[in-house]
Amino acid sequence: MQFSKVSGKKYNHKVTVYALSTCVWCKLTKQFLNENDVEYEYIDVDLCNEEDKQKVRQTITSKGGSLSYPTTIVDGKVVITGFRKDKLKEALEI
Amino acid sequence: MTTLEQVRKRAEADAKTYGYYLTPQPDLLQGFLEGLKINEDRYGYPLCPCRLTSGKFEYDRDIICPCDYRDPDVAQYGACYCRLYINKAVYESKNLPEVPERRPLEKQARAYAPQVAAQLAPTQGAQEKPPTPAPATQQTATQQPEVKKKLWYCKQCGYVVYREDPPYVCPICKAKREMFAEINSRIEFNG
Numbered sequence: 669m670q671f672s673k674v675s676g677k678k679y680n681h682k683v684t685v686y687a688l689s690t691c692v693w694c695k696l697t698k699q700f701l702n703e704n705d706v707e708y709e710y711i712d713v714d715l716c717n718e719e720d721k722q723k724v725r726q727t728i729t730s731k732g733g734s735l736s737y738p739t740t741i742v743d744g745k746v747v748i749t750g751f752r753k754d755k756l757k758e759a760l761e762i
Numbered sequence: 763m764t765t766l767e768q769v770r771k772r773a774e775a776d777a778k779t780y781g782y783y784l785t786p787q788p789d790l791l792q793g794f795l796e797g798l799k800i801n802e803d804r805y806g807y808p809l810c811p812c813r814l815t816s817g818k819f820e821y822d823r824d825i826i827c828p829c830d831y832r833d834p835d836v837a838q839y840g841a842c843y844c845r846l847y848i849n850k851a852v853y854e855s856k857n858l859p860e861v862p863e864r865r866p867l868e869k870q871a872r873a874y875a876p877q878v879a880a881q882l883a884p885t886q887g888a889q890e891k892p893p894t895p896a897p898a899t900q901q902t903a904t905q906q907p908e909v910k911k912k913l914w915y916c917k918q919c920g921y922v923v924y925r926e927d928p929p930y931v932c933p934i935c936k937a938k939r940e941m942f943a944e945i946n947s948r949i950e951f952n953g
Contacts, residue, residue: 688811688812688813688814689800690796690797690798690800690801690811690812691797691811691812692790692793692794692797692811692812692844693812695793713814714814714815718874721814721873721874722874724874725871725874734863735814735863735867735870735871735874736863737812737813737814750860
């Protein structure tokens with residue numbers, strides 16, 4: 669899977685955002701991370717091929733997430749469904 | 763090609779028909795409409811911008827905006843899943859609620875490799891095999907998530923619809939889903 673990486677000064681957490689290119693809430697999540705200078709990687713699932721979509725589904729469901737976008741995974745443990753500033757702040761300690 | 767203005771007009775007209783409002787924040791609204799337009803250009807129909815789609819009309823039928831889930835979601839939460847359509851109370855409060863996904867899991871699964879989607883009972887964490895090229899035709903038949911369309915009629919007003927599930931709300935008389943019954947028809951060919 670080809671993740672796009674966005675560098676930032678806050679890189680103490682590994683942040684992965686599963687997003688849709690058409691989705692406003694996904695854009696806001698990315699924007700929020702940009703504004704807070706958080707390093708993260710993201711993938712626009714709607715632009716993926718079938719095989720990668722399968723992998724994304726596997727990854728999200730194996731971590732107990734639901735197949736809604738955006739899904740943000742912090743350090744491979746914390747799964748945040750939707751654009752939730754409060755939860756993102758808590759998980760990223762910002 | 764559909765213009766953004768057409769997408770906006772359509773959404774406004776639809777909100778008006780149903781007594782809904784569109785989300786009041788201009789940047790959000792613009793984003794939703796742009797997402798709808800991209801999807802319409804991409805797939806030929808205005809798919810929900812907040813959901814993953816299969817690109818196959820039959821599988822996506824329920825998430826063409828306004829989706830099947832909008833009316834029950836607005837009734838329960840005051841907003842649709844995207845929060846493009848909202849009710850008056852939410853419009854006035856300007857506080858958009860969180861709306862969980864109502865679309866059943868087996869329908870969501872169709873967006874991911876349709877060949878194996880049928881197997882996706884919500885088995886979490888199960889190791890999954892890559893979609894093997896279908897060996898025999900018999901097997902594929904059971905594996906393909908089939909969209910079985912039926913005829914449904916509204917017992918209150920008589921509205922008839924041919925699709926997988928009956929609507930949550932009758933578009934004509936607003937009766938609830940429970941008022942829909944299946945029409946069993948049989949065509950016999952003789953000679």
